[in-house]
Amino acid sequence: MIGDNNPWGMFVENVRRLLREVLPAHEIRLEEPPENLGDVAFPTFNIAKKVGENPVSVAKRVAESLNSKIDGAGWVDRVEQKGPYVNFFVNIKKMAEYTIPLILNLDTAYGHLRPRGKKIVLEHTSANPTDALHVGRARNPIIGDTMARILRAAGYDVETQYYVDDLGKQAVILAYGMHELGYDADSSPYMRASRLYEESEEHRARVDDWLRRLEGGDKEVVEKVRRACLEMMENRILPTLERINVRVDVLAYESQFLEKTREVIENLRPYCGKDNGALYIDLSPYGIEEKVYITRSDGTSLYATRDIAYHLWKLERGDVIINVLGEDHKLESYFVKTAIEKILGIEADIRVLFYSFVTLPEGRMSARKGRVVYFDALLDEAVERARKEVLKRREDMDMSRIDEIARIVGVGAVRFNIVRIQPEKKIVFRWEDALNFEGCSAPFVQYTHARACSILRKGGGYDSAKAPVITHEREIRLIKLLSKYPSVIEYSAEFMAPHKVAQYCVDLATEFNQFYRDCPVIHSEGEVRNTRLMLVDAFRITIRNALDVLGITAPEEM
RNA sequence: GGGCCCGUGGCCUAGCCUGGAUAGGGCGUCGGCCUCCGGAGCCGAAGGUCCCGGGUUCAAAUCCCGGCGGGCCCGCCA
CATH class of the missing domain: 3.30.1360.70 (Arginyl tRNA synthetase N-terminal domain)
Structure with missing residues (x-):
């Protein structure tokens, strides 16, 4: 402490x-x-x-x-x-006298715990860049980025990474689509190439040829695939992430780890079984009756093998590895961890945060089946909805400001709505939930923040040197909740529970609204007024910091 | 078939690790509150076999066992 x-x-x-x-x-x-x-x-x-x-x-x-x-x-x-x-x-007097000045002085640093002297490499999202992100994948960057922010607040040095698979078949199909088929406004190059791969002998033969050349290290193909992936990342994936305030520190390309992958295979070989020339690891000594292949018959590597190489690289860069993964990766993840810790005998602190899928009421999202909501479409809709709400009540505001606030509110609503749910629970996507702007939502919390800002604008300052004078039960309750914020960060970091921060935001905003109802601030006088102004400012700081940890902006007006 | 996760009022959800005092919220429904700091707010009401059955315990939403329902995995894919 x-x-x-x-x-x-x-x-x-x-x-x-x-x-x-x-x-x-x-x-x-x-x-x-x-x-x-x-x-x-x-x-x-x-x-x-x-x-x-x-x-x-x-x-x-x-x-x-x-x-x-x-x-x-x-x-x-x-x-x-x-x-x-x-x-x-x-002792509420002591708590008030300690907490209020502490928050006012620390400002943006309130809720940042002591430095731990440990670096965490946190991988999240890592979606294959074959297509734009859809809502089914959106949970990953939101949970991942929120955890990164929580861990930073908790005192860790955090590097976020996105693992770009530019060696798999889907990457080749993408590159083939982009470089050989040219652009088509109606469907993505990946989708078109993918269809041709299935339907046409000729195209399939050429793609397979590219794949062989890629694995053989053919410079031309490697370059083409890499460029295709890079282009998709820069044009489709990263801009969408940018919209929701997610910035990744490092893009790790799978093709970087070819050399390391060969070493991994050699180190694992003595522990492998052989099936038709393909190497596999039997996990039954480690509690799971599964065989996991690490090479194909032709000696080429498989995804899990390359992932081990990637993990070894991450270990060089940090003390702790955290992966944010969909629950479908449980077995693969267990294998990677087991191979590194138990089989290769490398000491490693690898933690995984699994989340369940976001599905549509009709079932799992699938671009191929046309059953999909793209993340950009959801964001567009949320921002548009927010803009209508702002227009309803702020006729005076100029358009560029309205656009800015609509973006802040719409994006906040989307992030909040996903992060508020415990990761292991599945989410069924419904527009009416995703666009909920009241109750347990970001706009509700942001609104409360804007309200506090409004009071402070009108209040005309306070004397922070004066000791707080508590006169109302609502003030006491507010102070207590404010004082708990660092504990919330600590807990969320330790248990990787990003939803706890969202819950805290709602609790704190609710408490503030009750204080607002019962305790006049501007219309009170003397020490009471001074105390309440300090309290409003302490609230403003704390809720803004908590929202920031969720990657959500706290607007001063809306 | 085997493994992992989830199951809490009509709907969504917290609490489950570490058992404990009236199971917290939100949406929706119904009824109230702006001559007063921003009504994206606030107050009140109705609404619950905490999936079911056993067990452990002075005490179980919480721990254990067995079911049921849903999701995910079990590929020389990623």
């Missing part, structure tokens, strides 16, 4: 310390009590059992001896026994 600027964390640490003094021999597990019963709770069931006493009397005794230790000047204001629980109440 030290160095994390984590006010709530300090309070909780203090509770633990107090409990350890009274109960040195016991494990201390805290929980959050229901509304109004306290700020943290200590249940006494387990320890009562160990001591052979009833929980209520243990709670009574613990509460009593704790109360005699508390002088009211520390983080803990008081302790109450309620049934088998010992409930701790935070």
